Amino acid sequence: MNAQSNASLQPLYAAHLDIQRRHTDEALAATGFDALAIYAGAQHMQFLDDQPYPFKPNPHFRWWTPLAEAADCWIVYRPGQRLQLIFLQPADYWYKPPEVPNDFWTDAFDIKIIREASEAKAHLAGLTRCAFIGEWREEFTDWGFTGRNPEPLMHRLHYVRAFKTEYEVECMRRASRTAARAHKAAEAAFRSGASEYEIQMAYISASGQTENELPYPNIVCLNANTAVLHYQNLERTPPAEMRSFLIDAGAQLHGYAVDITRTYSQRDDDYAAMIKAMDEQQLGLCSEVRAGVDYAEIHLSAHRRIAKILRDFDVITASPEEALASGLSSVFFPHGIGHLLGLQVHDVAGFTVSPDGKQKARPPGHPYLRLTRTLEPGFVVTIEPGLYFIDQLLDKARTSPLGKQINWQQVERFKPYGGVRVEDDVVCTSDEPENLTRPAFANAN
Structure with a gap:
């Protein structure tokens, strides 16, 4: 993203911080803490090797700052005081040290540069009733923290993360455009007869993000592989007969993820008609994203809608209500209709219905x-x-x-195609829902 585009986020980010401060002050006051020390995390070396695993900052850290090169960095938060960023910039000639941040968000922070990770201790000394948030390390034992990821405080911070600010939504809008462009490139590769591996490479190239920068491992599958929900392989050779293609792939901006799935048929056949029917039902489900709606009811609505498709295509004989009640629809739709989305692909607090951590069952x-x-x-x-x-x-x-209500001849017809999934990201508003995904696809080059 260019500097001008980033600069346009500055007022949204400032408002985001104001909202976040209010939430955090309320959480601290309710749980008896005066400060937060948020640790971004450390790099971890692979077993018997000198190569680290890919690093991603603690999402609580990225709630305050989009800084990605943040290993062994800290944020200190105290109500009414300026934010402090303790920034590790090692003196190193084996690897290029990260540059001192200078972007649309940095004016909100006092930045303290350290050369060794252990130097952070001096900057954290003297904080009273300070809660540590992040991945705990034994060397922090004598650093004076009052609590380690204290559960009552974490419940409150997680609960409010579901309420996205306009800055967060705008980051996701922009990430949607990146993902849509890459999805278009992946579809073109499929149409040209590419292998799963080649489609993946086309996606990555078009997204401009490395595999480690993408929010989750892409699901790129052809033919019967589309029936594997989290398919993880990338076959190097295209199948002899190209039938179907499912891609579940996203992008991120400043730590905020988007999560998009599309399914395609190589021909204008019954499977293509099934994809079209699913697309229509999916849009109907998107329209159900309204304030005051129990999300679990959307999940049950999805089962009825999917059962209707199955019956329309003569795969089952039961009515949608019968298929839901008996569990027949779950034979074909075994996962949930979706999840919260944000700093994590499966964002936190999906079952938390009050700030004190009360849970609601599935x-x-x-x-x-x-x-x-x-x-x-x-x-x-x-x-x-x-x-x-x-x-x-x-x-x-x-x-x-249940087998008596399944047309096994139709099952055998569709099995070589694997499956169908269509996924959009939708913002709940006080009025009509905002679909982040469809406009991104409509305007993708």
């Missing part, structure tokens, strides 16, 4: 739903209905009473 029979809260303005959620022809689930259904 509906019985739906163990993989990640969000049960009632939607409120500012929530950003994914809507990702899918239907799949998964051998393990089908084999189990075949030997149960």
Whole structure:
């Protein structure tokens, strides 16, 4: 992102900090702390090697700053005082040290530069009733922290993270444009007959983000591989017959993730018609993202809508309500309809319905739903209905009473295509929901 685009975020970021300060002050006052010391995290070396694992900062750290090169950095927060960034810039000639930050957000911080990670202790000394947030390390034992990720405080901080500020939503809007551009490149690679690996490379090139910078490992799968929910392989050779393509891939900006799935057919066939039907039902589900709606009800609505598709395509004989009640729809739709989205792809506090950490359970029979809260303005959620022809689930259904309501001939017809999933990211507002994904695709080059 160029400097001018970043500069346009400055007023949104300033307002974001004001809101965040208010939330944090309330959380500290309610839990008896005077300060926060937020540790970005450390690099970890691979076993018996001198190479580190990819580093990602603690999301609590990135809630305050978009700084990505942040290993062994700290943020100190005290109500009513300027934010402090303790920034590690080692004197090193093996690796290029990170540059001292100078961007749209840095005016909000007093930046203290350290050369060794242990020097942070001197800058943290004297903080009273200070809560540590982050990945704990034994060397911090005598640094004077009053609590380590104290649960009552964490519940309150996690609870409010669901309410995205306009700065956070704008970061996700812009990340959506990056992801849409890369999705278009991936589709073009599929249409040209590329392998899964080649499609992945096309996506990465078009996104301008490395695999480590992307918010999660891309799911790039062809034909029957699309029935593997978190498919992780990248076959180097294209299949002899190209039938179907599913890609679940995102992008991020300043730590904020987007999560998008599209499915394509190589031909204008019944599978293509099934994708179109799923796309229409998915848009209907997106329209259900309204303030005051129980997200679990959207999940159950998805089961009815998917069961309708299955019945329309003669895969099942049961009505949508019967398929939901009996568990038949779960044979083909075994995951949740979506989740909160933000600094983490599966953002925190999906079951937390009050600041003190009270939890709301999933509906019985739906163990993989990640969000049960009632939607409120500012929530950003994914809507990702899918239907799949998964051998393990089908084999189990075949030997149960559910098998009598399945047209096994149609199952065999669709199995070589794997499955269908369509996923958008949607902002709950006080009025019409805002779909972040569809406009990004409509305007992608």
